[in-house]
Amino acid sequence: MNKILVAQTDELVIIKMIGNIKYTEFKGxxxxxxxxxxxxxxxxxxxxxxxxxxxxxxNLGIIARLAVTILQKTEKKITVLCPNINIRKILExxxxxxxxxxxxxxxxxxxxxxxxxxxxPDRKKELEIVLDAHKTLSELNQVNEKNFKKxxxxxxxxxxxxxxKH
Numbered sequence: 322m323n324k325i326l327v328a329q330t331d332e333l334v335i336i337k338m339i340g341n342i343k344y345t346e347f348k349g350x351x352x353x354x355x356x357x358x359x360x361x362x363x364x365x366x367x368x369x370x371x372x373x374x375x376x377x378x379x380n381l382g383i384i385a386r387l388a389v390t391i392l393q394k395t396e397k398k399i400t401v402l403c404p405n406i407n408i409r410k411i412l413e414x415x416x417x418x419x420x421x422x423x424x425x426x427x428x429x430x431x432x433x434x435x436x437x438x439x440x441x442p443d444r445k446k447e448l449e450i451v452l453d454a455h456k457t458l459s460e461l462n463q464v465n466e467k468n469f470k471k472x473x474x475x476x477x478x479x480x481x482x483x484x485x486k487h
Contacts, residue, residue, distance in 0.1 A: 325350055325437040331362050336384075337369040344379035344451060349440040351383050351450045358390050366391055366399035368421075370408055378469075381415065382454025385461060388420040398422045416461040445483045452476040 323340035325347050334357055344350075357363060366387055370376070388399045401417070403409045404425040412423055442450065455476060459469040 332364040335367045339372040341374050342376040364395050368401040370403040379451045379454040382457040385457045448480040452480050
């Protein structure tokens with residue numbers, strides 16, 4: 322079962338991603354993160370990937386935005402629990418170790434998690450979310466900038482086309 326669970330205290334958000342996490346199945350995740358980033362009290366984050374099998378680049382970009390925002394605000398890196406060596410290699414290859422503490426530890430406190438509900442944004446908003454996530458990944462380092470350049474250009478063109486339809 323693929324799902325995203327969230328738990329929150331005043332200053333900490335915990336996000337648990339279970340199974341195969343694709344943007345197309347979890348469009349509400351970006352909206353949750355956007356609202357979360359407006360919270361002045363938010364000072365730390367924990368991403369739990371202990372039961373994660375895969376995660377797409379759009380969701381990685383959304384996580385990167387959370388990490389970058391908290392790092393800029395508090396000078397503190399969020400933590401990612403990731404015992405899966407293959408996923409860990411992906412995180413390291415796109416430069417996440419510069420903005421997050423990645424650990425294979427599975428020790429964590431018991432929190433009450435709520436399942437994140439999905440939403441269905443319109444096509445323009447969806448393109449904006451995917452574009453923003455990939456721009457965030459591109460900005461992490463030069464390798465990502467090169468690797469995601471064509472994706473960002475394509476998404477930018479699609480977004481501009483959709484924007485001018487309305």
